[in-house]
Amino acid sequence: MADILFLAHRVPYPPDRGDKIRSFHLLKHLAERHRVHLVTFAEGPDDLGHDAALGRFAASQTVVRRAKPHAVAAAQAILSGRPVSLCAFDNGRMRDAVRGVIKREPIGAVFVFSGQMAQHVPDGGPPLIMDFVDMDSAKFAGYAQAGRGPMQWMLAREARLLRTFEAQVAARAHASLFVSAAEAALFKRDTGAARVEVVENGIDTAGFAPDAPFERPGLGPVSIVFTGQMDYRPNIEGVTWFAQAVLPRIREARADAEFVIVGRNPTQAVQALGRSPGVRVTGAVADTRGWLAEAAVVVAPLLLARGIQNKVLEGMAMARPVVASAQAAEGIDHCGTIAVAAHATGMAAAIVQLLADRARATTLGSSARQQVTARYGWPAAMRALDRVMAPLFDTPVQERAA
Incomplete structure (x- = not known):
């Protein structure tokens, strides 16, 4: 020693x-x-x-x-x-x-x-x-x-x-x-x-697990969830881009879709997004696992990302279907168990498809959990x-x- x-x-x-x-x-x-x-x-x-x-x-x-x-x-x-x-x-x-x-x-x-x-x-x-x-x-x-x-x-x-x-x-x-x-x-x-x-x-795959004990916030059935520190520039830019460029395309097909931004210290710019149709900003929450567990889709729409994104691993571990930008997915050995989109149109289309095909969404989430458990403990x-x-x-x- x-x-x-x-x-x-x-x-x-x-x-x-x-x-x-x-x-x-x-x-x-x-x-x-x-x-x-x-x-x-x-x-x-x-x-x-x-x-x-x-x-x-x-x-x-x-x-x-x-x-x-x-x-x-x-x-x-x-x-x-x-x-x-x-x-x-x-x-x-x-x-x-x-x-x-x-x-x-x-x-x-x-x-x-x-x-x-x-x-x-x-x-x-x-x-x-x-x-x-x-x-x-x-x-x-x-x-x-x-x-x-x-x-x-x-x-x-x-x-x-x-x-x-x-x-x-x-x-x-x-x-x-x-x-x-x-x-x-x-x-x-x-x-x-x-x-x-x-x-x-x-990632703590025992703590971040669908059957782990945590409180559930009671999200709607078409909730698209992002988690992150909301005074961090890449997160701010990512959710702003998603709210302005991707969400409107999704809501053309699913008017009930809600983008839920979960994380502490939201800046004024992030808080302002909460006044847009279909956007909810939570601020700090005691435990993100419940929000992830109830997400119809977990998103990581980062325009600038380095390394391995914990938010992606956490969504995978909770067996949720994850849709990530190419930048957010770059460092992760996901073996096709998450959907990766290069632009706003592609991301919106991937999310709409998962919202329409819940069986495919469930299968993708289960495969993601298997991959993250095997690869990223x-x-x-x-x-x-x-x-x-x-x-x-x-x-x-x-x-x-x-």
Whole structure:
């Protein structure tokens, strides 16, 4: 058993959104094999008060409050020539906390979750495992392509500077981890990094199961459900596109169809969609499983997506028919158990067909659950992490230090 410093950009509990789900399962898995020291940011009250829950996995935990306004981070980025993403998470207390743990504890490795956090790890310290999850620079490059004027310039600048930073971090890391083979290949191509590994997302297939105990919200029989964090740009753009370009086509055939947007922190733009015919915005819900279970169709209409989408895996695990954009489906080995559409007309047609043919919808959902259970359970995903970590602990920490 060795000591590992686990550094995360957001408190990895409760595991109720994409990044927290992944970071929680990584933390939990590492804690089953090592002593883990957690250092993480808290963004608000919801991130606090989880000491007892995290104490089941972390030998020690340090939570640093982060409340830097975006405008301040942007100004710092322009003045310093750095990416906004890094300036937003640049924090002296976090650096001190990291150095403090490395000084106090016999840290054998530093596991960093999310690229913005690598700036807090001092050079020349213990071996670094960098979980980029997705390639953020590619995400901003995608934003830039759709941008205009000064915003396009700013997004292109962010993509360029982040790519340089990502390459620098990868050069000093024992391994750089990505959530899918496609992301890993893109990273290798764009940065020239050599030590790149894939550790996929998984899913709790016992918890996300049609027969698991959960409350049901009582949706209508023609409910089309989307779940996600609703202040996250790709989710906002995806549901806006669906409500404006896809749903009207569906309602031409099924006037009773309702698009249900489920997720916390809906922006004003998302809330405004709720005033459109056939659109419902729930805000935060205690448990998304009931909403998924009652969906006639689960949709993932993302226009920009990286890696493996938990929302797709969750819909599959709940044995619901899933219709996804090509972007949302790209990283998932679904073997044809979800419907994939390249444009608004195709997505609307796929959904209308499933609404009309409930037997086919049931068969597709059952096949999806079989596929996700066989392919994406967390134990299978974590075996890849074990292979990455094993070379670091072939000898005791003290011997390596000597």
